Amino acid sequence: MTKKYILSLLIGFSFTLGSIAQQSAVYTNDFVAYQKALSLYNNQQYLAAQSTFKRVKKTSKVAAIESDCAYYIANCAVRLNQKNGNTLIEEFVENYPTSTKKNTAFIDVADYYFENGKYAYAEKWYSKVDENALSQTDHEKFNFNRGYTAFSSKNFNEAQKYLNRVENSQEYGSQAKYYIGFMAYEGNDYDKANEYFTQVEDEDKYKEKLSYYQADLNFKLGKFDKAIALAKAQLEKTNEKNEVSQLNKIIGESYFNLEKYADAISYLTAYKGKKGKWNNTDYYQLGYAYYKQKDYVNAISEFNKIIDGNNSVAQNAYYHLGESYVNLDKKQEALNVFRSASQMDFDLKIQEDSWLNYAKISYEIGNPYQSVPQVLTSYLDKYPETKYKEELETLLIDSYITSKNYKEALVLLKGKKSFENKVAYQKVAYYRGIELFNDTNYVAAENMFDASLSESLDAKYTARATFWKAETDYNLTDYDDALIGFKQFKQQIEANQTPEYINLDYNLAYTYFKKKEYAQAIQYFKSFTANNREDKIRLNDAYLRLADSYFVTSVYENAITGYSDALGVNKIEMDYAYFQRALSFGYLGQSEKKISELETFISKYPQSKLRDDAMYTLGNAYVKSGNTDKGVTMYSQLVSEYNGSLFTSKVLLRQGLVYYNKSDNEKALNKFKKIASDFPNSPESNQAVATARLIYIDLGRVDDYAAWIQTLDYVEVTDGDLDHATYQSAEKQYLDTNTNQAIKLFNGYLNDFKNGLHANQSHFYLAQLYFKKDLKENAKPHYKAVTDASQSEFTEEALLRLSQITLEQKNWEEAIPALKRLEAEANFPQNSLFAQSNLMQANYQLNKYSEAVAYAEKVLTNLSLDNKVKSDAHLIIARSAMQTNDETKAKLAYAKVEETATGETAAEALYYNAYFKNKAESYAASNTIVQRLAKDYSGYKLYGAKGLVIMAKNQYALADAFQATYILESVITNFKEFPEVVAEAQTELNIIKTEQAKTNASVETED
Helix, strand or coil: CCHHHHHHHHHHCCCCHHHHHCCCHHHHHHHHHHHHHHHHHHCCCHHHHHHHHHHHHHHCCCHHHHHHHHHHHHHHHHHCCCCCHHHHHHHHHHHCCCCCCHHHHHHHHHHHHHHCCCHHHHHHHHCCCCHHHCCHHHHHHHHHHHHHHHHHCCCHHHHHHHHHCCCCCCCCHHHHHHHHHHHHHHCCCHHHHHHHHHHHCCCHHHHHHHHHHHHHHHHHCCCHHHHHHHHHHHHHHCCCHHHHHHHHHHHHHHHHHCCCHHHHHHHHHHCCCECCEECHHHHHHHHHHHHHCCCHHHHHHHHCCCCCCCCHHHHHHHHHHHHHHHHCCCHHHHHHHHHHHHCCCCCHHHHHHHHHHHHHHHHHHCCCCCCHHHHHHHHHHHCCCCCCHHHHHHHHHHHHHHCCCHHHHHHHHCCCCCHHHHHHHHHHHHHHHHHHHHCCCHHHHHHHHHHHHCCCCCHHHHHHHHHHHHHHHHHCCCHHHHHHHHHHHHHCHHHHHCHHHHHHHHHHHHHHHHCCCHHHHHHHHHHHHHHCCCCHHHHHHHHHHHHHHHHHCCCHHHHHHHHHHHHHHCCCCHHHHHHHHHHHHHHCCCHHHHHHHHHHHHHHCCCCCCHHHHHHHHHHHHHHCCCHHHHHHHHHHHHHHCCCCCCHHHHHHHHHHHHHHCCCHHHHHHHHHHHHHHCCCCHHHHHHHHHHHHHHHHHCCHHHHHHHHCCCCCCCCCCHHHHHHHHHHHHHHHHCCCHHHHHHHHHHHHHHCCCCCCHHHHHHHHHHHHHHCCCHHHHHHHHHHHHHCCCCCCHHHHHHHHHHHHHHCCCHHHHHHHHHHHHHHCCCHHHHHHHHHHHHHHHHHCCCHHHHHHHHHHHCCCCCCCHHHHHHHHHHHHHHHHHCCCHHHHHHHHHHHHHHCCHHHHHHHHHHHHHHHHHCCCHHHHHHHHHHHHHHCCCCHHHHHHHHHHHHHHHHHCCCHHHHHHHHHHHHHHCCCCHHHHHHHHHHHHHHHHHHCCCECCCCCCC
16 A cells, blocks of 8 residues: 555545554445545545445444445535434434544535635534644634634624634635734724724725725824825725725715815715715715815705704704705705704704794795794793894894784784883784784674784874774774874874875765764765866775765755766666766756666676666656656566565555556556555555555445455554554664663564564564564574565665675575575665675585586676785685685686785685696795795794695705795694695605615614
8 A cells, every 4th residue: 555545545434554454355345435435535425425425324233334434424424415414423422422523514505605605604513623623733723714604694792702813824824814813993992993903904804894994093093184095096996886885975074074175075976875864964074074175055955955854963954955045046955954953952052043044034934843033032031141132133023013913913012011012012912903903703803903003103094093993993893083093094194195085085085974974974975076086996986975965965066066977987786876966856846857867777787786676766756747658668667577686565555546547447556456465564565455455445345445455464453553653663663772672672673563664674673673682593583574574665775784794604505596696686776796705605514516616717807806805705615716726717717816815815825826826836936925925924833834845845956955844844843733734744844854865874764
């Protein structure tokens, strides 16, 4: 045998040559077969070797050969990745505990796994090795391999232990130092890392890797110049994308820390992030570098990607983002970020500066989250010693007015005693009164005007509050107090400096007119028409009321002049002016002129509410002039065209009287019977019954009269004098304004004379008395009795009041029939307009959108609309269009609303203006509208919140993720009273954060 062969035998066997010599031939055969298997194993033919070892093990009678075969069978199984490989090794150790290959088995398997990169498996088997049984050479390899497997599984403490043992090894030392250095690097022990890396930096195999780590180490050690040099050198050598990205970050951030911001920008922008994502600090550094270059556009584009930030980096970023916005005059955006920075306390100086900017910008542009006075007050409370105290106190006082959130401002001003605050209170109370007045809440408005007048420090506002208190009294029908107020206003020095002064004569004239003091009304109407020619609608109205004043005082020549002047202006109530002028000609004895004017009127104004009046009057004129046939014909035409007219019963009576006077008794009786049947309890029915009685007596048909009269249940056999006396007693108390006594007596009359001659009047007056006492439920059945009775002079007023009561109760279904009758039967245009405007409201409330729009469009045909009614009509059209998904129509209607609306209606119109601009992708313009909404209508929180959601959508579309998320989070936090708005905000926020999380590692999303 050769020496080499003998050596292999020594390695392959665990028994001596001496023992072999003592075996028989059969053992020699086992040895030969074993040797063959070993050769296959050494040649890495593991499957064949395993099979041969198994045969040898099965037949061998030599314990040593059997043990070694078990060892190699298990080793082959491991190398062949057989499932039972590890089990076979463990069985070998268990079955052959005295085998010299026990330790070798563990090392062999561990080394195999190590060499194949399966470090977790290797770690398992290395841990079983008896280190004391290893030779010096095997010790070094074992320590390195064991250290490296621990390093690979990031078990750095274990790795350190074994690698430290070989750091001076000739074979493994440099590798160990590299990994020890890397572990120090990963553990942020940069000095130690640098020490070890320096020891191996000259070795070629580590140079490339170490260039990056040393650059990063120097950066982390604050040696920025050296970090830049090392990183730039490595940048020229490598093409590996991730390393290129990281090197750019090291260079850029080093320049940033050296305050060389211009140099930093190109490197910071070349950084690709970790796993393709930046974090908030990355965005901050690039944003700040742009900011220091005064490149505010790019600074904003980086800063505003920092969302969900709640640390010193975010606070600093938001502060500088706010300054960038200010430099670009984007104050709404600046407001939001300064507010965010002011709510963080990582840097107290930045917090205070942010608070100050937030407060000042709130004053300038308004604040959608809280009132401007609240913001300024909160700042002064938090920083009472601020050097800006005087400036901000001045802004605070003024903000009570400019914020227009008068209701809240009054709360904030309560109890403040300084002169400036009392002046502010006077103004705020005045403006709050105007708001309430415009909402027709006159009682509350008057209280506010009284409150304003209680602090009469500013003469101008004292004068204006005096005027509007008088106007409120007028609307409450307290004409005596209104007159006193208007006169007080006129006497004040500042009165002629106010916008109210120009119409003072008009107001005084109307107040006298309502008091029926027509001489004074004439004086003031004449003064107004002489001096105020610009406002054509008011001028037209003043001519009409001037003419009416002359008319009721029988100065018909002047009345004709007034009505003609009104016709000349040609703006409102032209039919009324024409008709009244015709009547005036009649009262002057110019019968032909009156008839001619009435004939023209009937053809000229076919849709006029006064056409039936004109026909009745013309019929009477014909009869009076002796042309009874034309008169009867006109009466018949009136009844045919206006069956439900107030004049129907009067016309039938007139026709009956004409026939009676012509002795055409049967025709007369037919008319009188129709009146008695169709218009019971009316004055005409009473006269008809009385005249029919005379005819029956003349004809000698008293029995027929008696039989007929029994069919009329309202004609009772009662003491007529008692009926009249009872009624007149109640009426006297009514006329003397003894309200309670009048109520008692009218109720007594109706109890005693349910179908009495004066039942209709009694129901009406009783209803009016209850209405005045605000006992509207008591009034309601009496108004209903009047409206259910035949047409009378009280019907229109009763319909109006009944409508008002049901509308106040929001009983829309019940209100509609009364309103429809009022619209059809009203003689006064304002009552017809009232009916139409409330029919549009009632139908809208009942979701009858087409009907609501139809009435709104009717309302808008009226030329004398005040702005509130006009905006309400456009509002109904707009809301109905939104409900029916006709956004094109809604957009046009809301634009009209915005032209004239005030208060909450204006806030709603502005919101939809922003909404439609957002839909049209006019995002910046939409934001401008939301800013107006926040500044001018901050008191209307619902539309403020909805507007903020629109602004958030705009900002995200404009690539400003910070603004979008901040606004939405603010809505969610500050407007919980509007759950639908909060839900929409949360949905939008989730969408944005999910998208931003794709590129920003700092963003947390909902699970």
